[in-house]
Amino acid sequence: MANDILEKMKSSLLDLDMDATIENVNSIIRSDGTVSVQEAIDAISEALQVVGKRFQDGDWFLTELVYSGEIAKAAMELLSPLLAVGTSQQLGTIAVGTVAGDLHDLGKNIFINFARSAGFEVIDLGVDVAKEKFIGAVKEHSPLVLGMSCLLTVTAGEIGKVIEELINQGLRDKIKVIIGGACLTAGFAKDVDADAFAPDAVTGTDIIRKWITL
Ligand code: B12
Numbered sequence: 001m002a003n004d005i006l007e008k009m010k011s012s013l014l015d016l017d018m019d020a021t022i023e024n025v026n027s028i029i030r031s032d033g034t035v036s037v038q039e040a041i042d043a044i045s046e047a048l049q050v051v052g053k054r055f056q057d058g059d060w061f062l063t064e065l066v067y068s069g070e071i072a073k074a075a076m077e078l079l080s081p082l083l084a085v086g087t088s089q090q091l092g093t094i095a096v097g098t099v100a101g102d103l104h105d106l107g108k109n110i111f112i113n114f115a116r117s118a119g120f121e122v123i124d125l126g127v128d129v130a131k132e133k134f135i136g137a138v139k140e141h142s143p144l145v146l147g148m149s150c151l152l153t154v155t156a157g158e159i160g161k162v163i164e165e166l167i168n169q170g171l172r173d174k175i176k177v178i179i180g181g182a183c184l185t186a187g188f189a190k191d192v193d194a195d196a197f198a199p200d201a202v203t204g205t206d207i208i209r210k211w212i213t214l
């Protein structure tokens with residue numbers, strides 16, 4: 001039953017049927033926990049992997065990529081508020097943005113929602129965030145953690161530039177840096193002197209929670 005409804009939602013997204021996807025997400029929400037919000041978000045991510053493969057293989061074009069992103073965004077907007085009912089704990093402030101040149105924000109937003117529901121105050125810097133804006137946010141808000149999201153190989157170098165600037169401005173030892181996004185790896189994080197790479201939002205939230213409680 002749980003699998004059926006998740007498969008139905010994935011199929012409707014991959015059929016690029018906005019109405020049916022929204023209806024399926026609403027059925028999941030009405031299922032009262034039979035399917036968890038986390039399972040629904042994972043299913044959307046899985047469908048987007050298929051979108052990426054179709055785009056990469058030349059079976060789908062930019063129009064389909066854009067529209068599938070819009071459907072996923074609309075689905076996430078229904079699911080996100082259900083995550084944000086977590087806790088009244090105040091674990092501290094983190095700042096998160098997608099690096100310069102990159103407009104992908106679905107994964108960043110999922111991480112933000114998980115972090116908020118875990119009790120962090122999150123400053124969302126948005127997408128296409130210039131190095132100067134990351135540094136400005138660190139100076140202004142003194143967050144415990146800086147999170148950077150990056151989905152494009154061509155923009156991954158921006159992460160190293162931000163970290164370099166943190167070092168130049170004497171800020172690096174005051175903040176932990178976590179990075180995430182489909183084109184990154186733990187090895188890349190090591191190369192650019194980030195403190196951690198998270199393959200998904202749940203792992204990312206666990207890592208920053210550990211940093212705070214250690
Ligand atoms: C949807 C989508 C789009 C949408 C984005 C909509 C939006 N609002 O985000 C649009 C249409 C805008 C788009 C545009 C482009 N895209 Co695009 N896109 C995708 C797609 C299909 C899904 C991305 C996604 O949202 N995945 C689901 C989320 C949940 O996964 P995620 O982002 O990885 O996030 C998870 C983790 O990584 C982690 N995470 C992410 N960020 C962070 C940050 C922190 C701090 C932490 C802790 C964790 C964390 O947590 C998340 C949840 O678990 C991917 C395919 C793929 N396999 O990723 C291609 C993909 C990323 N796009 C690609 C390309 C090439 C483009 C374009 C260049 C296409 C073009 N020719 O114009 C443009 C670039 C525009 C730009 N300047 O940014 C390529 C990138 C290849 C590469 N390695 O460089 C991909 C991989 C497709 C492919 N296979 O070719 N895209």
